[in-house]
Amino acid sequence: MTPLLSVRDLSITVSTPEGELPIVSDMTFDLAEGETLGIVGESGSGKSLLALALIGLLAPGARAFGSIRFRGEELVGLDDAAFCGLRGRKIAMIFQEPMTALNPTMRIGDQIGEMLRLKGSGRREAREAALSLLDRVRLAHARQRIDAYPHELSGGQRQRVLIAIALAGGPDLLIADEPTTALDVTLEAEILTLLSELVREERMALIMVSHDLGVIARATARTMVMYAGARLEEGPTAMVLGRPLNPYTEALLAASPASLPEGKRLERPRQRLAVIPGAVPAFSTLPPGCRFAGRCSRHQPDCDAGEPPWRDFPDGRGVRCIHTRANEAPA
Amino acid sequence: MPRHGKLLLGGAITALFLLTALIAPFWTPAAPTRIAIAERLKPPLVAGLLGTDQLGRDVLSQLMAGATNSLSIAIASVLLGAAVGTAIGLLAATRRGVVDELLMRAMDVVFAFPPIVSAMMLAAALGTGRMTAIAAIATFMVPVFSRLTRSAARRILTHDYVLAARAAGKGSRRIALEHVLPNIAGDIVVQATIQLGLAILTEAGLSFLGLGLAPPAPSWGRMLADSVTYIGAAPWLAIAPGVTIAFSVLGLNLLGDALSDLVDPRRRQGR
Numbered sequence: 001m002t003p004l005l006s007v008r009d010l011s012i013t014v015s016t017p018e019g020e021l022p023i024v025s026d027m028t029f030d031l032a033e034g035e036t037l038g039i040v041g042e043s044g045s046g047k048s049l050l051a052l053a054l055i056g057l058l059a060p061g062a063r064a065f066g067s068i069r070f071r072g073e074e075l076v077g078l079d080d081a082a083f084c085g086l087r088g089r090k091i092a093m094i095f096q097e098p099m100t101a102l103n104p105t106m107r108i109g110d111q112i113g114e115m116l117r118l119k120g121s122g123r124r125e126a127r128e129a130a131l132s133l134l135d136r137v138r139l140a141h142a143r144q145r146i147d148a149y150p151h152e153l154s155g156g157q158r159q160r161v162l163i164a165i166a167l168a169g170g171p172d173l174l175i176a177d178e179p180t181t182a183l184d185v186t187l188e189a190e191i192l193t194l195l196s197e198l199v200r201e202e203r204m205a206l207i208m209v210s211h212d213l214g215v216i217a218r219a220t221a222r223t224m225v226m227y228a229g230a231r232l233e234e235g236p237t238a239m240v241l242g243r244p245l246n247p248y249t250e251a252l253l254a255a256s257p258a259s260l261p262e263g264k265r266l267e268r269p270r271q272r273l274a275v276i277p278g279a280v281p282a283f284s285t286l287p288p289g290c291r292f293a294g295r296c297s298r299h300q301p302d303c304d305a306g307e308p309p310w311r312d313f314p315d316g317r318g319v320r321c322i323h324t325r326a327n328e329a330p331a
Numbered sequence: 332m333p334r335h336g337k338l339l340l341g342g343a344i345t346a347l348f349l350l351t352a353l354i355a356p357f358w359t360p361a362a363p364t365r366i367a368i369a370e371r372l373k374p375p376l377v378a379g380l381l382g383t384d385q386l387g388r389d390v391l392s393q394l395m396a397g398a399t400n401s402l403s404i405a406i407a408s409v410l411l412g413a414a415v416g417t418a419i420g421l422l423a424a425t426r427r428g429v430v431d432e433l434l435m436r437a438m439d440v441v442f443a444f445p446p447i448v449s450a451m452m453l454a455a456a457l458g459t460g461r462m463t464a465i466a467a468i469a470t471f472m473v474p475v476f477s478r479l480t481r482s483a484a485r486r487i488l489t490h491d492y493v494l495a496a497r498a499a500g501k502g503s504r505r506i507a508l509e510h511v512l513p514n515i516a517g518d519i520v521v522q523a524t525i526q527l528g529l530a531i532l533t534e535a536g537l538s539f540l541g542l543g544l545a546p547p548a549p550s551w552g553r554m555l556a557d558s559v560t561y562i563g564a565a566p567w568l569a570i571a572p573g574v575t576i577a578f579s580v581l582g583l584n585l586l587g588d589a590l591s592d593l594v595d596p597r598r599r600q601g602r
Contacts, residue, residue: 055498082504088500095498099489105513114509115499166498314569 002072004205005031005173010066010076012046012053012187020063021283024050024229027066033172036199036206038220038237040213040252044280046229047209049131051177054207055093056083070173088115092171094177100157102150108161109146115168136323138194144279156187160194167198174199177209183219192219213256217241225249228280231310235317245319248292250274290321298323332555338589342492344582352398359392364547382567385501396549397572400461401579403544405530408465412472413523419473420480421511424488425503429456435481442474446533447540457508464543467531468515479522483515517594528580535576 010027013020024046031037039047053064056075061175068075070091075083103111112133113126120128127146134142137160150158159179166174176258196219199206203279208219216223219239224234225248233246244250254274279297287293289304296303302322312318355363360379367387375382383388419438421430439447450467458465487493488511494505531551538552546553551572557587558568 057494057497083503084500086500087498093495093498095491095495096490101495103492103496103510103514105516106509113499118500118505162495165495169500 002123003030004033004035004071006067006069007054008067008069009158010050010053010064010068012049012058012062012064014049015061016284017061018284022229023062023283024053025083026230028310029224029231029234031173031205031207033197034203035222036196036208036220038223039207039209039226040145040211040215040223041226042280044210044228045226047226048177049224051093051207051209054173054175055087055091056080057087057093060149061245087130088169088171089119090169091175092166093168093177093180094159094162094166095173096181098155098162098182101162102158104150107147107149108153110203112161112164115165119169121205129162129168133167134161136198137161137164139164142191155183156191159187160193163191163195163198167202170202171204173205173207175207175209178211179208180215181210181212189218195219198206213241213252221264224251230291230307231320232292233317233319233321235315238316240317243323245317246292246321247296247298247323248321251295251297270313334441335589337585338593341582341585341589344370344578345586346397348402348579348582351395352402353398359389359395361389361392362390362548363392363396365389372561372568374565375567382447382565384517384554384565385561390568393549393554394551394571394575397551397554397575398579400544400548401531401534401551404461404464404534407470407529408530408534409472409523409526410504411465411469412526413476413519415469416473416476416478417480417512419477420485421507422478424484424505424511425426426482431481434477438477440475441470444471447536447542450533450537450542451540452489459542460543461544464534464537467537467542468533470531472526472530476519478520480515483518484511487511489512490536508587519596521587521591524590526582528583528587531576531579533582536574537555 007029008029010024011022012024013022015021027050029037035073039050041047045236049058049062052058053062054068054075056078058064066076070086075086078163102108109127109130112130113121116126116129116230117123131146133144134146139145139157139160145157150161150231153161159182163179172235179195180191183191192313193214195206198204208216214289220237223237224236225232225240225246227248232248233240233244240249241253244253251274255276257273261321276295281294287304289306290296290308293303308320308322310318310320311324364389367383370378370383370387371384371385373379373387375390379389381394383389384393419434446468449470450464453467453470454463457466480589484507493506493510496510501509532541535550535552535555537549539556541553541556543552544550551569554572555569555576558565558572562569
């Protein structure tokens, strides 16, 4: 069976005054119908750029190479008019900042109904559908709020409206770019629960981009760890976060507060949070070998010999690190 | 001057002129074009509130009828210029690239001609009259609105909700009309108010040169032109239309200024 989304050797370059810089490179992954994938990494690791490439909204200076196939259709190089037919209807996206992702001059009911009117519904029909979508995302008092303007709603309410807009087209793939970063912790839990339920009910696939391991652990079945534009590790979320293969994943886990759900928490005594020394290297001065080498606690001379190849293991995991041996991967 | 003072004063002056323009076709103290040679060059309060001109016509009545002509020409030309200019600006902002460059350089060319000069060319081609005046003034409004719209639209196009709208599968035309235009409407209205003052001034200039409405239709600019001969004997003939033009422009500028304070949240905080 062909996967819903199949990314092969995708790289994304951005033109800068210093020339074309490769921001994302050697990206390969599959996503089955209804599957949930978390993409985790530090700020500047290229995860948002990857998300934008998947929905064809790269900024004018950025270009994608390689292959992104959605249900077998090639998306790299697809012209904008054809992409317009996919966006919203097949692939939808939720953005990070609910305060700015809504048009301030339009009532929320109209912004939700717009998608349906685009598909040919009548005014009353679209309004009814918008109302039921607002109920589905559990916006309290939806009937009174459907005529509200965005500034009359709180951040959590706006994020619910944005999710309703994303659902309106009945997409098969939902891309959520840090959907809870701007929300407080209580709301974050509510929105994540809501997203998980909606994904299950609608049989949508979900790509969740986040820098928060707790969010990834809660919302996704598979996880990919990105660093400086390359994937360092991929596998089932419980295994990646429970027994990381890459020293970077390990370091990320050590640097996160014990907020992971029980069973996915790393065994360690109470202590100060660890930090990863240094910063993500600039894309213009990437090291010759492993991208993480400069900050890695298990750094060896042969780490700098060249970029370590990506290796897939039979248990569905994969890693980019020369230290990991096949027998280290737990069966 | 406090912000509300500007708004109230500008609004009041503008409202007064608009009201006058609406009333004048139905009622003026005397018929504005009625000639009475026996009553000629009477000073203010001797004949009528503001005196009479060289043909004995009532100055106040002429000013009132002139308000109708001036404001209707100004409003029509600003509406026309704003509509065309906004469309060009939106097109340039959303298409970018070559289209943007061509449109904006064309605007530079139009902008390079002083309005009076392009009006003279138009008058030579089309003859003088109301339509020529509107076309000439609108022509020089177009670049103003297209530049304003383009820069404001480019600012809006960087907002998250435009990206979100694109992610929802909307094309650039829908985004321009539904997301960009409503969000820059405030800027355009403010600019239109200020341009209205400029349009009145330009219309008066055209009439002064004989490129506006054909006589005997009353016009502020031509009243000013006619008064030149009698400026020593009957200075009120120059003062009345001069003050009228100055006040109408002042009112619109105050109003536009106050509105732009209202539209711009940064300036609102700074009060």
